[in-house]
Amino acid sequence: MADVSHHVRDRGQLLLAAAIGLALVLVVLAVLLNTALYTEAISSTSDIEYQERAALSQFDALDRTMPGLLAAINEDTDGSTSHAELEATVAGEVRTWESHTSPWLAGDGAAFHVTVNDTEIHDRVIHDDQNETFTDASETTGWTVAENVSTVSMFRLTVSPTDLYDTGDETCDSSGPCFQFSVEGADGTTSWVSVFTNNTADVALLIEGPDGRHHCPIGQDQTTIDVVNTSIDGSHCDGLDILGQHPSPYTIAYENGDRASGAYILAIDGTHSSSANFTDNTSPRVEPGVHRTELLATYESSTLVIERTIVGEADQ
Amino acid sequence: MSDRGISAILNYAMVLGIVALLTAGLVVSMAGFLDTQGEATARSTLEVAGSDLAADLEAADRLARTEQTQTLWLESSLPDRVAGSDYRIEFSDDAILLRSSDPDATVRIVHATEFAVEETTVDGGNVIIQYDPTSHRLVIHNA
Numbered sequence: 001m002a003d004v005s006h007h008v009r010d011r012g013q014l015l016l017a018a019a020i021g022l023a024l025v026l027v028v029l030a031v032l033l034n035t036a037l038y039t040e041a042i043s044s045t046s047d048i049e050y051q052e053r054a055a056l057s058q059f060d061a062l063d064r065t066m067p068g069l070l071a072a073i074n075e076d077t078d079g080s081t082s083h084a085e086l087e088a089t090v091a092g093e094v095r096t097w098e099s100h101t102s103p104w105l106a107g108d109g110a111a112f113h114v115t116v117n118d119t120e121i122h123d124r125v126i127h128d129d130q131n132e133t134f135t136d137a138s139e140t141t142g143w144t145v146a147e148n149v150s151t152v153s154m155f156r157l158t159v160s161p162t163d164l165y166d167t168g169d170e171t172c173d174s175s176g177p178c179f180q181f182s183v184e185g186a187d188g189t190t191s192w193v194s195v196f197t198n199n200t201a202d203v204a205l206l207i208e209g210p211d212g213r214h215h216c217p218i219g220q221d222q223t224t225i226d227v228v229n230t231s232i233d234g235s236h237c238d239g240l241d242i243l244g245q246h247p248s249p250y251t252i253a254y255e256n257g258d259r260a261s262g263a264y265i266l267a268i269d270g271t272h273s274s275s276a277n278f279t280d281n282t283s284p285r286v287e288p289g290v291h292r293t294e295l296l297a298t299y300e301s302s303t304l305v306i307e308r309t310i311v312g313e314a315d316q
Numbered sequence: 317m318s319d320r321g322i323s324a325i326l327n328y329a330m331v332l333g334i335v336a337l338l339t340a341g342l343v344v345s346m347a348g349f350l351d352t353q354g355e356a357t358a359r360s361t362l363e364v365a366g367s368d369l370a371a372d373l374e375a376a377d378r379l380a381r382t383e384q385t386q387t388l389w390l391e392s393s394l395p396d397r398v399a400g401s402d403y404r405i406e407f408s409d410d411a412i413l414l415r416s417s418d419p420d421a422t423v424r425i426v427h428a429t430e431f432a433v434e435e436t437t438v439d440g441g442n443v444i445i446q447y448d449p450t451s452h453r454l455v456i457h458n459a
Contacts, residue, residue: 019335023342048372048390052379059384296386306379307387 048304051110055299055306058101058112062297066312069093074124074289074314079280086288087119094295110301117309120292122153125266129283130163134179134257134264136277136284141258143277145181145284149250149270152243153291155227157181159262161197161220167204172196174208179260182253185246193242195225195260205232207239210246214239267291290314351419358399358421362414365394365440366425369405369412373445376454377429380447388447391459396441403440407433407456414440429454 073089098114105112125145127134136143165178172178178196191209198204203223207214216237225232230240243250249270272278272286279285295310372392380388397403403416409432415422427433432453442459 015331016335020338023339027342027346048375048392052375055379298387303391303393305387305389306385308382308384309386310384 051108051299051301051304054105054108054110055304058105058299059297059306059308059310061101062097062114062295062310063312065097066293066295066310067315069097070290070293070312070314074287077287077289079285079287081288083121083288086121086290087116090119090290090293091116094293108301110299110304113298113300114310115296116293117296118294119290120269121288122151122267122269122291123272124154124287124289125264125268125272125278126285126287127264127283130262132283133259133261134254134284136257137279138276139258140277142253142255143257144251144253144273145266145277146268146270146272147249147251149252149268150248151269152228152250152252152266153269154265154267155243155252157195157225157227157262157264158222159195159203159225159260160222161201161203163261164195164197164203165256165259166197166199169198171204171206173206173213174255177259178256180255182255183242183246184251184253186249187247189246191242191245192255193225193227193240205237205240207242209239209242216240354399355419355421358401358416358419359423361395361398362403362416362421362423363425365398366405366412366414366423368392369394369414369443370425370427373412373427373433373454373456374429376445376447377431380454381430385447386449388445390445392443392445394440394442398440404437405440405443406435406437408435409433416440 070090073086073093076089077086094114094116098112101112123146135141165172167176167178172194174180174182174192174194176194176196178194180192180194182190182192184190189210191207194206194208196204196206202218202220204218205216205225207216214237216232216239218232223233225240227240227243230237230244232240252266252268267289269291275286277284291314293312295312297308297310299306369392372390376388376390379385379390394405398416398421399419401416401418403414406413406415410426410428412425412427413422414425431447434453434455436456438456438458444457444459446455446457447453448455
């Protein structure tokens with residue numbers, strides 16, 4: 001007769017071991033599940049910071065590109081370029097810039113779009129022939145350069161002592177023989193700036209306006225007079241704020257243009273004087289130039305959309 | 317000879333009883349531990365989600381701060397559930413309160429935004445943060 005008692009005892013032990021094993025497996029599973037949940041919890045899923053950096057770098061790149069881009073467009077402009085052609089050129093160059101950034105962003109599942117909202121074009125009166133005096137095309141010494149000017153975005157003259165009328169030890173005012181430029185406001189008030197040299201050593205500036213006379217610091221070599229920024233060779237000159245002292249629209253005129261040579265550029269939102277005063281391609285001439293462009297730039301990804309207005313002004 | 321008086325049925329019953337007692341003992345002893353772990357997990361998940369959300373909220377604030385910004389839309393990716401439970405997110409001007417019901421856990425994350433944050437409560441899960449240029453506020457709603 002077979003002994004079954006040992007088999008029964010073994011089976012019981014097996015069941016016991018299996019039950020304990022199963023319980024342990026359940027506990028391990030619970031712990032593992034908890035660990036998995038915890039791991040999921042502590043892993044951050046946000047990539048906004050990366051996208052923020054990508055978007056800001058794009059906006060920043062566009063912001064930094066525009067002054068140079070507009071200056072380059074202005075460089076390629078001549079008197080035959082119309083305002084419409086210039087606007088189209090700006091739009092085209094912006095599209096080209098946009099297309100260069102697209103492949104780089106596409107890899108990140110993002111896109112960057114730029115559209116031109118507005119382009120402000122100013123006429124620029126340019127005199128860049130250092131050997132020519134500041135007369136008009138027909139050598140007229142006193143002439144109106146621009147009128148009905150609502151905004152002057154740039155008015156800069158660069159002269160050397162040898163380019164100017166030498167008064168000896170005397171000064172020169174608006175009734176004197178030296179070169180002057182004037183700004184007349186809508187109310188009929190006028191400011192004059194006389195530019196001359198003393199003993200061919202210094203460039204001297206005498207400003208006469210509604211608030212009296214001013215002398216500004218004087219340059220000894222080539223001097224840049226920046227009327228819009230009211231500075232001479234980068235140093236501020238209070239009296240030079242002649243545009244701020246008169247209501248627009250302005251009339252800007254030259255007197256004794258034959259008593260100065262060098263270079264100047266005047267960019268205006270207004271009407272330059274008769275075309276007869278200007279040459280086609282030499283000095284002085286009139287060319288359109290982009291003054292300011294307003295762009296709407298959009299960075300777009302699945303989790304971040306930013307629209308910004310970027311205003312670009314041409315490098316001067 | 318010692319087990320002669322015990323029938324096979326009783327032997328099985330005793331084995332099953334012992335197994336049941338062991339299993340019940342394990343479940344009872346681990347239940348508290350698992351509950352604690354569940355709450356800790358929920359709290360940790362809410363902390364991470366809240367920190368992510370606060371970071372995204374502050375990023376939106378930074379991006380909207382410049383006058384150049386016309387439109388700002390940001391989707392913050394958050395878990396739909398924490399430790400198997402739904403949760404709610406309350407926004408106030410200086411903090412985010414995340415609250416799950418089962419397990420019961422509440423976490424408060426402070427944020428530092430310059431723009432005011434609209435006071436609102438949304439369900440857990442992805443949320444949209446938008447800048448309202450009219451009221452100069454950050455507005456939040458569910459994705």
